Amino acid sequence: MSEQSWDRDRVRTIIDSLKDKPGALLPVLHGIQDALGYVPPDSVPLIAEVLNVSRAEVHGVISFYHYFRDTPAGQHTLYVCRAESCQSMGSEALEAHIRQRLGVDYHETTADDLLSLEPVYCLGNCACSPAIMIDRQVFGRVSPQRFDEILENLKVNS
Numbered sequence: 001m002s003e004q005s006w007d008r009d010r011v012r013t014i015i016d017s018l019k020d021k022p023g024a025l026l027p028v029l030h031g032i033q034d035a036l037g038y039v040p041p042d043s044v045p046l047i048a049e050v051l052n053v054s055r056a057e058v059h060g061v062i063s064f065y066h067y068f069r070d071t072p073a074g075q076h077t078l079y080v081c082r083a084e085s086c087q088s089m090g091s092e093a094l095e096a097h098i099r100q101r102l103g104v105d106y107h108e109t110t111a112d113d114l115l116s117l118e119p120v121y122c123l124g125n126c127a128c129s130p131a132i133m134i135d136r137q138v139f140g141r142v143s144p145q146r147f148d149e150i151l152e153n154l155k156v157n158s
Contacts, residue, residue, distance in 0.1 A: 010035060011043045015050045024051055025061055029068055038069040066107075066119065074109040075158060078102075079120040079133040090143075091130035097144035098132075101151065114158060 014031040021027050028047060032039050039062055048055045062068045080095055102110050102117060109116040115134075125131040128140025132147070139150060 007036060007040055008043070008046070011040070011046060012050075015047060019050055025053060025058065029058075029061060033068055037073045038071055041070050069107070069116075071109065072113075074113045074116040076114060076135050076154065077116045077118055079118050079123070081121070081123045081125070081129070081131045081133075082119045083122040083126070085126035086130040089129035094130050094132075094142060094144060094147065098147060101144075101148065114155065 011032055014035060015028050018024055018027045018031055025047070028051065029039055032043060032047075044055050044058045044062070047053075048058045051058075062070060078098070080098060081091060082095070098117065099105055102115060104110055104115075104117050106117055106119050120133065123131045123133055123138055125138050125140050130142050131138060131140050132142050132150075133139070134150070134154065139146070142150070
C-alpha cells in the first residue's frame, strides 16, 4: 500500500468520524492536521465531496487560517513573535536573520526537515521581547547571536 493511499484512508476515516458535526469543516481540518501534521492538497476534493462544500471553500479555509499547513512540517516548529512589543525591541532584524540563516520564509520548512518557520502574534512574553518559541519552549530576549546558539543546541540534540 502506498503512502498516498494510506494517507487517503486515514483522511477518509477522519472525515467520516467528524462529518456530522455542525460546522464540520473546521473540525475535519483540525483532525487531519492533528493526525498527519498537515492537510494534504490532494485531500481537498475528498473533503469537499464528503462535506458537500466547494473545493474553493475548503482551500479558502486552509489558506485563511495560518494554523493549517498544506506541506509536512519539520521535526520542530519555530515560532517568531511579530507582536508590537517584540517589534519595538528589534524582532524585524531577528526575523530577517532567522530567514537568512535557515534559508526559508514563513510557512516553509528547512531542506533538512529540521525546522518549520511560522509567525505568531504574541507569545505572552512581552517583558522579554523579542521572543521565539520552538515547539513549546519559549525563549526571550533573543538576539541574532542568541538565535544561532539556540539553533546549534537544537541541532546537537536532534
